[in-house]
Amino acid sequence: VPTDDVGTSFTLEALRDELAALTRSNADLTTQVDLFRSTYQQASSLVTTLTTERNALQEDLSIAKSQATSGVALLRASFESQLSSLEKERNEWRDQAMLIARMSQRAEEWGLREKAAEYDVLEAKVEKLVREKREL
Numbered sequence: 001v002p003t004d005d006v007g008t009s010f011t012l013e014a015l016r017d018e019l020a021a022l023t024r025s026n027a028d029l030t031t032q033v034d035l036f037r038s039t040y041q042q043a044s045s046l047v048t049t050l051t052t053e054r055n056a057l058q059e060d061l062s063i064a065k066s067q068a069t070s071g072v073a074l075l076r077a078s079f080e081s082q083l084s085s086l087e088k089e090r091n092e093w094r095d096q097a098m099l100i101a102r103m104s105q106r107a108e109e110w111g112l113r114e115k116a117a118e119y120d121v122l123e124a125k126v127e128k129l130v131r132e133k134r135e136l
Helices: 012-110 112-135
Strands: none
Touching: 012 112
């Protein structure tokens, strides 16, 4: 019966059993290494895909922010232009209303309304006087 350096005896059957156990263990470890390698490759591929998608999304986000900023600026400029135009129009109407009010006040001061109201009566008197003059 062979012995090792420490004096342990080995039997052929025991060595075969140990070899079979080590072979199974090696096969299990090989399977686990293959599984780990496959999982690592899948994870690496997923990270690459996610990084690519993230970069694309960040680019899209940057474009969207830029478009939103320029769109808001364009809308603001448009509304400010409309506001300026409406304020100008309002001022023109206010000036016209003030002019009409001043003209009305002056007409009142000069008695133009009363004179205008008397126009038909005075015209009739003038015509009457002109006829009388002709008759004379």
